[in-house]
Amino acid sequence: xxxxxxxxxxxxxxxxxxxxxxxxxxxxxxxxxxxxxxxxxxxxxxxxxxxxxxxxxxxxxxxxxxxxxxxxxxxxxxxxxxxxxxxxxxxxxxxxxxxxxxxxxxxxxxxxxxxxxxxxxxxxxxxxxxxxxxxxxxxxxxxxxxxxxxxxxxxxxxxxxxxxxxxxxxxxxxxxxxxxxxxxxxxxxxxxxxxxxxxxxxxxxxxxxxxxxxxxxxxxxxxxxxxxxxxxxxxxxxxxxxxxxxxxxxxxxxxxxxxxxxxxxxxxxxxxxxxxxxxxxxxxxxxxxxxxxxxxx
Numbered sequence: 425x426x427x428x429x430x431x432x433x434x435x436x437x438x439x440x441x442x443x444x445x446x447x448x449x450x451x452x453x454x455x456x457x458x459x460x461x462x463x464x465x466x467x468x469x470x471x472x473x474x475x476x477x478x479x480x481x482x483x484x485x486x487x488x489x490x491x492x493x494x495x496x497x498x499x500x501x502x503x504x505x506x507x508x509x510x511x512x513x514x515x516x517x518x519x520x521x522x523x524x525x526x527x528x529x530x531x532x533x534x535x536x537x538x539x540x541x542x543x544x545x546x547x548x549x550x551x552x553x554x555x556x557x558x559x560x561x562x563x564x565x566x567x568x569x570x571x572x573x574x575x576x577x578x579x580x581x582x583x584x585x586x587x588x589x590x591x592x593x594x595x596x597x598x599x600x601x602x603x604x605x606x607x608x609x610x611x612x613x614x615x616x617x618x619x620x621x622x623x624x625x626x627x628x629x630x631x632x633x634x635x636x637x638x639x640x641x642x643x644x645x646x647x648x649x650x651x652x653x654x655x656x657x658x659x660x661x662x663x664x665x666x667x668x669x670x671x672x673x674x675x676x677x678x679x680x681x682x683x684x685x686x687x688x689x690x691x692x693x694x695x696x697x698x699x700x701x702x703x704x705x706x707x708x709x710x711x712x713x714x715x716x717x718x719x720x721x
Contacts, residue, residue: 427568427591427592428592429572430588431575431588433445434600434601434602435599435602436583440583444578444583447578447582449575451571451578455567455570455571456571458486459486461509461562467483468561470482471561472560474554475559476554476556479546479551480553481551482550482551487547490552490561491545493678496682500686500694501686502655503653503686504685505538505539505540506540506543506562507543507654508562508565509559509561510534510535510538526657531656531657535655535657537558538655542556543561565677565678565681566678568592568677569596569672570673570677572594572595572673573630576596586600586601586602589673594673594676594677595631600627608623608625608626609623610622610623622712624718626669630669630673631667631668633665633667633668633680634666635664635666651681651685654685660687662687662708663688663706663707663708665684666683666703666704666705666706668680668683668695668702669704670701671700679695679703683695691705696717701715702717703718704718
């Protein structure tokens with residue numbers, strides 16, 4: 425998935441723990457093959473290839489993930505949108521070779537294709553249809569979290585009662601540390617990644633962070649992050665990082681980016697209306713904002 429996954433197991437003999445982790449790794453690889461856009465035979469690419477042409481039959485698992493993704497799009501009023509795939513690297517390529525802003529007309533043209541409402545699902549036929557040619561879906565905003573949830577499900581089914589799955593910073597934890605205490609999770613400082621600015625004590629919970637500090641470009645002295653507003657095709661600003669805490673790694677992963685897109689007031693307003701989810705936001709001036717149901721230590 426282009427990310428490092430780390431697995432930790434506590435309270436189990438080493439050989440047994442390693443066997444459980446091996447099964448979790450196989451599950452992540454299975455999901456990667458299913459969802460990747462780097463394999464022409466993947467169901468994701470099949471859907472994209474038939475955009476504007478015909479519906480594509482998919483596995484129930486893929487159908488259900490897309491259906492959940494569309495519900496999150498509706499909840500966030502399009503700030504989360506799996507049809508972001510039309511914004512390819514010809515527009516934003518966050519590497520050292522990018523030295524100027526993309527053409528605004530091209531950005532507007534590509535943004536026109538981003539519209540989750542044009543993903544048509546047929547539950548009876550179990551098909552997915554992208555209504556317009558050129559549309560592309562991608563699971564970069566939800567796939568890591570889904571894979572982490574699935575890896576946890578595999579390990580718990582094998583008897584793992586205490587563990588962590590770390591999907592490149594998106595965490596799901598269950599049970600306790602070997603000491604019997606809940607897991608302590610550090611919240612990264614956007615300016616000093618190796619030093620957490622705070623921590624939360626958690627069990628049976630997931631955490632995901634979206635930030636502008638890992639992938640960005642500097643153009644004319646201005647920092648442009650990889651978090652793109654689906655409505656404009658341009659990077660968002662004003663927020664350095666957003667951390668979401670909730671039971672599901674999939675939901676945490678999916679909600680971190682749209683809160684950045686929505687902004688502090690609207691993002692926290694949304695989180696405060698949803699049961700079982702909490703949020704921490706750090707703005708460009710290092711001010712910290714939290715939802716009503718969280719306390720940092």
